[in-house]
Structures are given as structure tokens and as C-alpha cells.
Amino acid sequence: MSKVPVLILLAATYLLIVTCQGCQGGLDIKTAQYYTNGHQLYSTHCANCHGDKGEGLGLLYPPLTDSGYLTENRSALPGIVQHGMSGEITVSGEKYNMEMPANPQLSVVEIAYILTYVTNSFGNKSGVFSEEEVLENLPDYLTPSQIPSHSKLEKSAF
Amino acid sequence: MKSAKKVQKNYPVYKAESIAGKKAGDIADRKSGRSAGLWAITCSLFTVLALVSCGPSGGGDSGKKLPIMGFREAVTTVIDGKEVTDTVYHQIPEFEFLNQDSILVSNEFFENSVYVANFFFTHCPSICPTMQRNLLAVYQEYLDDNRVKFLSHSIDFKYDSPSVLKNYADRLGVVNDQWQFVTGSKAEIYGMAEQYMVYAQEEAAAPGGYEHSGYFVLIDQNRHIRGAYDGTSKEQIEILRKDLKILLQEH
Numbered sequence: 081m082s083k084v085p086v087l088i089l090l091a092a093t094y095l096l097i098v099t100c101q102g103c104q105g106g107l108d109i110k111t112a113q114y115y116t117n118g119h120q121l122y123s124t125h126c127a128n129c130h131g132d133k134g135e136g137l138g139l140l141y142p143p144l145t146d147s148g149y150l151t152e153n154r155s156a157l158p159g160i161v162q163h164g165m166s167g168e169i170t171v172s173g174e175k176y177n178m179e180m181p182a183n184p185q186l187s188v189v190e191i192a193y194i195l196t197y198v199t200n201s202f203g204n205k206s207g208v209f210s211e212e213e214v215l216e217n218l219p220d221y222l223t224p225s226q227i228p229s230h231s232k233l234e235k236s237a238f
Numbered sequence: 239m240k241s242a243k244k245v246q247k248n249y250p251v252y253k254a255e256s257i258a259g260k261k262a263g264d265i266a267d268r269k270s271g272r273s274a275g276l277w278a279i280t281c282s283l284f285t286v287l288a289l290v291s292c293g294p295s296g297g298g299d300s301g302k303k304l305p306i307m308g309f310r311e312a313v314t315t316v317i318d319g320k321e322v323t324d325t326v327y328h329q330i331p332e333f334e335f336l337n338q339d340s341i342l343v344s345n346e347f348f349e350n351s352v353y354v355a356n357f358f359f360t361h362c363p364s365i366c367p368t369m370q371r372n373l374l375a376v377y378q379e380y381l382d383d384n385r386v387k388f389l390s391h392s393i394d395f396k397y398d399s400p401s402v403l404k405n406y407a408d409r410l411g412v413v414n415d416q417w418q419f420v421t422g423s424k425a426e427i428y429g430m431a432e433q434y435m436v437y438a439q440e441e442a443a444a445p446g447g448y449e450h451s452g453y454f455v456l457i458d459q460n461r462h463i464r465g466a467y468d469g470t471s472k473e474q475i476e477i478l479r480k481d482l483k484i485l486l487q488e489h
Contacts, residue, residue, distance in 0.1 A: 139409040
């Protein structure tokens, strides 16, 4: 008699676990896709200053290993990637004050890829950074074709 | 000593455009140049025939020697009534620049050491961060070893004052005077870039306003160019590391 509820409970737990893993599996695939694409873009656009391992460069360019900073400033990240940044910031207890250049050539999905890569590498782990989340935090987003041509020169060869 | 001097013939080893343009890469790749190839063939022949060593400066048949790069010319002088022909190699001219401590630093500072020279600017968004990251690693390997020095010329003569350079060097992690960061007038710095065969130009369309190539140029104690390496390439930095060791054995 008393074993029936236990069995039901076990079955329910099993179902719950299977369902959850199903959801997470889907999320993981998306994260993995974004992460892989982000890795490529990171090497092209970010690693120059922030380093292959997100280690930064001395006290010139901040590391990307400070999970606390990334979490606290998550909503500002899309804007930083697109518009660059200036002024003093504190990362991992050190002060940095070098201007970060803008990356106006990056599309919304490319910013999502990069941020997924950064927030899930170098000891950070915070799941996918979706295009929706990027757009939510870029109210003044301009598509690359809307950007005045002179600011596209950032990408020109050296 | 030299009673009469007559320039016999000019032998431009590398074509003229190699000097000004980004073709310093051709120089870095010593196997690519026709003259370098000829030189290599001559060397092998000499080795096979077990004649005198193949090194341009003679002596030392065991270790590898680095070539001397740039223009060279055969100069014939008459010494004690005899005509003697000798090769005169391209030499970095004497220089004097203001460094990160607002002190004039000249070629004398580098006299008893070999050094690695490059051209950069502090707010360069393109190749400089990678270049300086790579050079910093080499600097740290030779920290407090005064046989090796480093010389970074800023090509942004407008913005990179000594105090800006000082702040940059400190923040990069430079802790002694082994690595000099210098500034000078546009003519001085850009003229010097040509001497090192590194391309540098003011270019409004380039990221940061300047266009330049990211070569590390290895200079020996006689201010001869002994190697040029793409400062953004990990593979080339490894070659620089090896070449530095070879060069240090010369002295």
C-alpha cells in the first residue's frame, strides 16, 4: 500500500530529471554554437589586447577573467563591445584607464557570439548570451549599413 | 691608415623598394631573396669543399652565424701601397632620442649589447598590443641580462611624450632601463625607421592614424642588422629567440 506513492514520486522525479536534461541539452547546443563562433571572432577582434587566454596585458588592458565584473556589468557588455569604452575601471582589484576602440562593424549576432565566448571562457561560466539580450541592451543599435563610412575604417588593414 | 679611398662598386643586396616598403618581410625570410639564396649556395659550396668558413666575418666553423642585412658595398682602400677591397655593411647611424624618463639616450647606451628595435605608438589599436606582448615575453626572459636591450620608437610624435611613454612602459610591466621607449621629431623617427628597414607612415585612414609594420629588428654590437621578425607572429618570435642566442655567442 505505502509503496505506491513512493513509486509515483520516483517516477515523477525521473521524468523531471529527463525533461530538465532535455531542456539543458538544447541550451547547451546553442551555447556551444555561439561559443565556437565567438572563439573565432574573439581571436580576430579582441585577443590582440585582451590576450588569447583573456589575460589582458599588464595594467594596460584588463583581463577578462574577473567573473564578478562580467556579472555585475552584464547589461553594459554589448555596448562596450560595440561602442568601446573610456575612463577608469577597476577589474580584479586593479585600475585600468586605456581607451577601448569601438567595433561598429560587428552585427548583433556576432556580439552575441563574442559575449557567449567571453562569459563562458577564462574561468567564467554564465550560459548563452542571446541576440535578444544583446539587442535589449543596445537601444541605439545601428546596422553596419547605417554607420557613417568613416567609422568603418577601424577594420582596415595594417 | 687609409691613404686613399675609392668606392669600387655598389652592390645593393636587396632591391631599393625593400627598404621603404613592407617588404622587410622578404628580408626576414632569408631564403626568399635571390641574393640571400646565392649567399646560401656559396656557403654550402664552401662548407662542402671544406674551405674557410662561410660566415661573412670569417672564423667559427662550428656554430651557425646570422647574416648581415641591408645594403653593402665593396670599398677598395690603398693601405701601405696595396689595394685592399673590403665589404662595408649597412650600419644604423648614430642617434639620440628622448626616452620615457625624459633623458636623452643615444646609441652609446646600446654599445656593449645587442638590441631589438621596433616602432609602435601607445594608443595603437591594431598590431601594437600583440607586438608589445610578444616583446615583453622576450624582455622578461632577459631581464637584468644587460647583454640584451630593447628599443621601442614611438611613431606618434604628437601624443607620445616622455610621460605618456613612461606610463605606458610602467603599465606594460617594464621595470628597468633595459627597454627604452623613445620619442623624437617626425623626421628623426621616420628617418630612423628607414634605417631599420621598417615601414612607418602617418595615415589618416589607418587605425589610430599611423600605418607601420610590426617588425622586430635585431641589431648587433656594431649596429648591423642581423635579423628582422614579424612581431605579431608567434613562430617568428621563436626564430628571434633562437637568433638572439646565436648572436650572443658571437660576443
